[in-house]
Amino acid sequence: MSCGVLAIAEQVNGVFRKVTYEALSEGRVIADGLGCSLSVAVLGSGIKNNSESLGKYGAERILVADDAALEEYMTDTYTNVIAGIVTREKPCVIILGASSRGRDLAARLSARLDAPLAMDCVAVRLDAGNVVVTRPMYGGKILAEIMLEGEPRIIAIRPNSMKIAESQKTGVVEIIVVDKGSTDLKFIEKKLDTGKVELTEADVVVSGGRGMGGPDYSAIEKLAGIFGGAVGASRSAVDEGWRPHSDQVGQTGKVVSPNLYIACGISGAIQHLAGMSSSKVIVAINKDPEAPIFAKADYGIVGDLFEIAPLITEEIKKVKGL
Amino acid sequence: MEVIVLLKQVPSTESFVGISENGLSVKTDDVKWVINPYDEFAVEEALRVKEAHGGSGSVTILSVGTEKAVEAIRTALAMGADKGILISDSAAYNCDGLQTAKILAAAIKSLPFDLIIAGQRAVDGDNYMVGSAVAELLKIPAITMVMKESIADRKITCSRTVEGGMVVIEAPLPALITTQRGLNEPRYASLPGIMKAKKKPLEIKSLKDIGLDSAGTGAPKTKIISLKYPPERKGGRMITGETAADKARALVKALHEEAKIV
Known part of the structure; x- marks a missing residue:
C-alpha cells in the first residue's frame, strides 16, 4: 500500500482558514496511526512566507504552489494542480476542510482520481489499516460510519469538528512547479465581508427566529459580538427576508457545531434542530414555555428575548471584565 | 437552449428518518417523498432559462432512483419541464455518489445539452458531490452553490456563495451549475400543469439501455458500516x-x- 497523508490548505488573502489547522491536526493523527508522513499542499499567489507556519500543526513537508494564476480559487486549475501533486506523491489519504471551496474541490477531485470521498466528516478512525469516517446524513438526523475503499481516500472534514493540536515537528517548505493545465473558468470579481465571522467556524452562534418579529437583529448581534461569534437565523426568519440565506441554520441551510449556541425566538422545528444539535452547549430563549427547542437545550429561559438578550450581554461583560 | 436538470427524490425534511433493523439502511415506509429542495431550485431555474431564451429548446429531467421517483419527475413536468428520464435499475439502488455520477454522465452522453443544473446536494446523503462529479466525467466546467446566473454569448456568469460573501465566475457553455437557496422561488405546479404532465414523455431506462454494465459504474468506494442516531x-x-x-x-x-x- 502506498502511504502518506496529504492535507490541502485553504487560505484567503494569505490567511489560513481555521479548518486548515483542523485538517492538518487530524491528518497528523491519521499519519501517525498509519505510520506514514504528513504533507500539506498550499496553493495561491504570494503565499510562500506564510506557509512555513503550517509545520507547527504536524506537516513534515509543506508543498507550496505559488503562482499568479492560483490567486483566486478556480475549480479547474486547483483540481489540475492537486491532481498533479497526487500523481507525484501518491498519498493514501487526502484531507481537507469541507468549506464551500473544499467541497467543490473534493467532489471534482474524487471524479478525476476515481477515488472514494466522504464529505463533512466529524470523526475519523483507523480500523486494521482501514479508514473509517463518521459523517452526518439527513441533515444530522443520522450519523453514518463509512468505510472508504480504494486510494487516495478523500476526507473532507466539517469545520469545528476536529481538535487543533500543535506538534513538535518542524515542516520543510518545498516550492513545487506544477502543471496548471487549461482553464475554462474566468474569475470576474469577489465581494467578501472579511469582518464577518463565518457561521460554520464560529465558537459561539446566536440565532434569531420568528420571535425576532422583524429585521432588527441588533439585540442578538450585540450578544454574538461580545463573544466574537456569528449571527444565525431560522428558516422562517430567512423566508421573511429578515436575514440573508447565508445565515440560515438547519437541514437546508448550514449545519453548525459551536461551543455555545443561543437560540432566540426559535421554536425548534426538526429541520432547525438537525442543523444545530451537535453544538456543545445550547441555550434557548423563548416566550412559549412549550416550544420544542427547550427539550434540546441545556439551559432554557422563558421570556421576552428583547428584554433578556441585552441583560445577558451585560452579565457576560461583567464576567469577562469588559 | 437545451437544459438538463439532475433530480433526486428524497424524504421530506419534516420526516423522521428511522434506522432499519440491520443498522445499515433507513426505514422508508412512513416517509413522505419529495423532490430534493435544492433540485426544485434547479427545475425552476431551468424553466426560467428556457423562458428567457424565447421558450425554444427543452428542459429534461434526469433522475436515478426506484420507480417511485416517477412521482418526483411528474411533479417537475407539472411545473413545466418538457420530458423526463428515470434510470431505474436494481443494480443501481445502492450506489454511492461517484457511481450515481457515472450513471448520470452515461445517460447524458446521448442527450443534447447547453446547460446542466443540479442541486448543490441532496438532503438525504448530503454528499455535495454528484453535480461536480458529473461535470468532471463530462469534461465540462462546473460552478457550484450558485445564487444568481445570467447567460449571454454562449457564456454563463454566476454568483457563487462562499464563506463571507460571493464570487462571480464566468464559464463557457456547455456547463453545469449547482443551486444555492436564494437562487429563485420555485413555482407550484398548476392544475393545468398537472394535467399536461400526464401526457409528457417519461422514459424509464435500465443501465443496459444507457450502455452501462456493472463494470461501468465500478464497485462502491464508500460503504456504510453502521448507522446510528446522534x-x-x-x-x-x-x-x-x-x-x-x-x-x-x-x-x-x-x-x-x-x-x-x-
Missing part, C-alpha cells in the same frame, strides 16, 4: 427567576461555573 440531547434545566435580570444573571453564572464556556 447522541440524544437530554433536556436541560429551565432557568427561573423573579425578574428578567435574575434569569440573565443565573444563566451567565451557569455558563461560567457549570458549562465553563464563558
Whole structure:
C-alpha cells in the first residue's frame, strides 16, 4: 500500500482558514496511526512566507504552489494542480476542510482520481489499516460510519469538528512547479465581508427566529459580538427576508457545531434542530414555555428575548471584565 | 437552449428518518417523498432559462432512483419541464455518489445539452458531490452553490456563495451549475400543469439501455458500516427567576461555573 497523508490548505488573502489547522491536526493523527508522513499542499499567489507556519500543526513537508494564476480559487486549475501533486506523491489519504471551496474541490477531485470521498466528516478512525469516517446524513438526523475503499481516500472534514493540536515537528517548505493545465473558468470579481465571522467556524452562534418579529437583529448581534461569534437565523426568519440565506441554520441551510449556541425566538422545528444539535452547549430563549427547542437545550429561559438578550450581554461583560 | 436538470427524490425534511433493523439502511415506509429542495431550485431555474431564451429548446429531467421517483419527475413536468428520464435499475439502488455520477454522465452522453443544473446536494446523503462529479466525467466546467446566473454569448456568469460573501465566475457553455437557496422561488405546479404532465414523455431506462454494465459504474468506494442516531440531547434545566435580570444573571453564572464556556 502506498502511504502518506496529504492535507490541502485553504487560505484567503494569505490567511489560513481555521479548518486548515483542523485538517492538518487530524491528518497528523491519521499519519501517525498509519505510520506514514504528513504533507500539506498550499496553493495561491504570494503565499510562500506564510506557509512555513503550517509545520507547527504536524506537516513534515509543506508543498507550496505559488503562482499568479492560483490567486483566486478556480475549480479547474486547483483540481489540475492537486491532481498533479497526487500523481507525484501518491498519498493514501487526502484531507481537507469541507468549506464551500473544499467541497467543490473534493467532489471534482474524487471524479478525476476515481477515488472514494466522504464529505463533512466529524470523526475519523483507523480500523486494521482501514479508514473509517463518521459523517452526518439527513441533515444530522443520522450519523453514518463509512468505510472508504480504494486510494487516495478523500476526507473532507466539517469545520469545528476536529481538535487543533500543535506538534513538535518542524515542516520543510518545498516550492513545487506544477502543471496548471487549461482553464475554462474566468474569475470576474469577489465581494467578501472579511469582518464577518463565518457561521460554520464560529465558537459561539446566536440565532434569531420568528420571535425576532422583524429585521432588527441588533439585540442578538450585540450578544454574538461580545463573544466574537456569528449571527444565525431560522428558516422562517430567512423566508421573511429578515436575514440573508447565508445565515440560515438547519437541514437546508448550514449545519453548525459551536461551543455555545443561543437560540432566540426559535421554536425548534426538526429541520432547525438537525442543523444545530451537535453544538456543545445550547441555550434557548423563548416566550412559549412549550416550544420544542427547550427539550434540546441545556439551559432554557422563558421570556421576552428583547428584554433578556441585552441583560445577558451585560452579565457576560461583567464576567469577562469588559 | 437545451437544459438538463439532475433530480433526486428524497424524504421530506419534516420526516423522521428511522434506522432499519440491520443498522445499515433507513426505514422508508412512513416517509413522505419529495423532490430534493435544492433540485426544485434547479427545475425552476431551468424553466426560467428556457423562458428567457424565447421558450425554444427543452428542459429534461434526469433522475436515478426506484420507480417511485416517477412521482418526483411528474411533479417537475407539472411545473413545466418538457420530458423526463428515470434510470431505474436494481443494480443501481445502492450506489454511492461517484457511481450515481457515472450513471448520470452515461445517460447524458446521448442527450443534447447547453446547460446542466443540479442541486448543490441532496438532503438525504448530503454528499455535495454528484453535480461536480458529473461535470468532471463530462469534461465540462462546473460552478457550484450558485445564487444568481445570467447567460449571454454562449457564456454563463454566476454568483457563487462562499464563506463571507460571493464570487462571480464566468464559464463557457456547455456547463453545469449547482443551486444555492436564494437562487429563485420555485413555482407550484398548476392544475393545468398537472394535467399536461400526464401526457409528457417519461422514459424509464435500465443501465443496459444507457450502455452501462456493472463494470461501468465500478464497485462502491464508500460503504456504510453502521448507522446510528446522534447522541440524544437530554433536556436541560429551565432557568427561573423573579425578574428578567435574575434569569440573565443565573444563566451567565451557569455558563461560567457549570458549562465553563464563558
